[in-house]
Amino acid sequence: MMKLAAIAGLILLSSASAYSVNKTTGAVYFLTNEVSGNFIVSSAIGADGKLTLGQAFSVGGSGANGITGPTPQPDPLFSQGVITVSGNQVFTVNPGSGSLAIFDIDPCNPTNLSIVGKPVNSGGDFPVSVAVSKRTKQVCVLNTGTVNGVSCFKQLGTSIIPIPGTTRSLGLNQTNPATGVPNTASDVIFNHDETKLIAAVKGTTTPPVPGYLAVWDVNPFTGALSPEFTKVTLPAGGALPFSITPIEGKNAVLVSDLALGYEIFDFTNGTSAAFPIANQIAICWSTFSKKTGNYYIIDSGRNIISEVSVDPVATLKADTVMQYTMPAGSILLDTDVASIGGNDYLYVLAPGTQSIIVLALPGPLGATTIQNFAFADGLAAAGVKTDVFALVGLATYTA
Numbered sequence: 001m002m003k004l005a006a007i008a009g010l011i012l013l014s015s016a017s018a019y020s021v022n023k024t025t026g027a028v029y030f031l032t033n034e035v036s037g038n039f040i041v042s043s044a045i046g047a048d049g050k051l052t053l054g055q056a057f058s059v060g061g062s063g064a065n066g067i068t069g070p071t072p073q074p075d076p077l078f079s080q081g082v083i084t085v086s087g088n089q090v091f092t093v094n095p096g097s098g099s100l101a102i103f104d105i106d107p108c109n110p111t112n113l114s115i116v117g118k119p120v121n122s123g124g125d126f127p128v129s130v131a132v133s134k135r136t137k138q139v140c141v142l143n144t145g146t147v148n149g150v151s152c153f154k155q156l157g158t159s160i161i162p163i164p165g166t167t168r169s170l171g172l173n174q175t176n177p178a179t180g181v182p183n184t185a186s187d188v189i190f191n192h193d194e195t196k197l198i199a200a201v202k203g204t205t206t207p208p209v210p211g212y213l214a215v216w217d218v219n220p221f222t223g224a225l226s227p228e229f230t231k232v233t234l235p236a237g238g239a240l241p242f243s244i245t246p247i248e249g250k251n252a253v254l255v256s257d258l259a260l261g262y263e264i265f266d267f268t269n270g271t272s273a274a275f276p277i278a279n280q281i282a283i284c285w286s287t288f289s290k291k292t293g294n295y296y297i298i299d300s301g302r303n304i305i306s307e308v309s310v311d312p313v314a315t316l317k318a319d320t321v322m323q324y325t326m327p328a329g330s331i332l333l334d335t336d337v338a339s340i341g342g343n344d345y346l347y348v349l350a351p352g353t354q355s356i357i358v359l360a361l362p363g364p365l366g367a368t369t370i371q372n373f374a375f376a377d378g379l380a381a382a383g384v385k386t387d388v389f390a391l392v393g394l395a396t397y398t399a
């Protein structure tokens with residue numbers, strides 16, 4: 001009895017001392033994506049969800065801007081998932097060099113990254129999105145340049161090596177850098193049980209041909225992909241699927257579509273439905289908050305975040321339950337949620353103001369802006385170049 005109590009006391013003491021130092025609770029990462037040199041920038045998330053600038057790390061290659069017309073536009077990659085966090089690692093690409101890079105995250109100081117070996121050829125060109133299997137750590141890159149499709153890799157020590165039978169073409173007639181926004185691949189994810197790899201592919205506008213979801217089977221032993229993909233067609237009205245966000249606890253996904261709003265695909269019975277959002281211009285990014293149980297989708301053209309509620313039973317029933325208007329000129333792009341001390345926060349990259357907008361998500365319908373974190377001056381002082389047309393990507397990590 002005495003002995004047990006003493007041991008319990010000891011454990012309590014040591015855990016108390018482990019938490020007595022207030023460490024960074026998390027980090028947010030984005031890419032400078034400059035042609036002259038691509039950097040991943042970390043910012044520390046404080047206990048209140050607010051950000052402070054961390055460090056910039058070379059990704060070992062160059063950024064790139066997709067082609068949209070005679071003048072440059074923000075949103076250089078037409079994609080979601082260009083930075084993916086899994087475990088204590090962050091996975092990203094050099095869109096201009098066509099390479100994949102992996103960084104280890106220091107869990108005691110998640111603004112501190114160290115690159116794993118050297119970046120490797122992404123298996124195509126103009127890589128724009130990365131999916132990582134939680135179970136096998138298989139890393140799959142989506143390329144949408146001249147050589148487009150997916151290609152998967154695994155880490156062996158400090159080497160990143162291609163997995164045989166995973167370079168699969170989408171057969172898009174494309175350029176490098178890619179010409180968009182239509183006719184480009186946008187996002188790649190593993191499905192809920194990691195038996196399938198899913199990519200969103202936007203359609204063409206002239207002639208008007210709707211996009212689709214490309215679905216490959218993943219071999220559970222080798223990680224190889226089926227030679228051909230299955231084409232999942234969009235519900236009526238869908239055309240330009242952009243981001244893919246898994247629906248919590250379901251074999252289903254929410255897909256943003258800048259032609260109309262968003263779509264839901266329920267793979268259990270192969271059904272789908274389209275959900276137009278009135279007056280939307282460019283709904284391209286999406287994420288989910290466990291705390292509120294709702295999805296957040298970003299309209300880049302109107303600087304509006306829409307909060308979407310999906311029926312937990314009837315997956316194909318959904319509603320826009322609230323809209324939040326961000327400052328004019330923000331130009332909202334990639335977004336992610338972090339859970340800090342039981343509270344959720346939504347982070348949105350705003351290249352128009354070279355900032356990250358931080359919203360507290362205390363509950364459904366209650367998103368409140370708590371910070372507009374401007375990073376350009378801090379990075380310029382450190383000699384890191386940023387600009388409105390190149391900035392892209394956002395992913396969070398919590399220890």
Ligand SMILES: *[C@@H]1O[C@H](CO)[C@@H](O)[C@H](O)[C@H]1NC(C)=O
Nearest residue numbers: 019020021022023047048341
């Ligand atoms: C650490 O965090 C706790 C809880 O937020 C706070 O009460 C305490 O003052 C902090 N300690 C230091 C040294 O900042």
Ligand SMILES: *[C@@H]1O[C@H](CO)[C@@H](O)[C@H](O)[C@H]1NC(C)=O
Nearest residue numbers: 104105106108109112113114
């Ligand atoms: C960052 O991580 C590296 C490698 O893990 C380590 O050597 C270094 O001390 C860390 N620096 C900081 C400031 O935590």
Ligand SMILES: *[C@@H]1O[C@H](CO)[C@@H](O)[C@H](O)[C@H]1NC(C)=O
Nearest residue numbers: 171172173174175179183206
């Ligand atoms: C590919 O696109 C280019 C430019 O639009 C066009 O000239 C060419 O004919 C296309 N090639 C094929 C095989 O469709």
Ligand SMILES: *[C@@H]1O[C@H](CO)[C@@H](O)[C@H](O)[C@H]1NC(C)=O
Nearest residue numbers: 266268269271313314315316
């Ligand atoms: C498909 O499944 C979803 C929920 O899992 C349900 O809401 C929907 O009614 C089903 N549709 C059909 C045609 O079975």
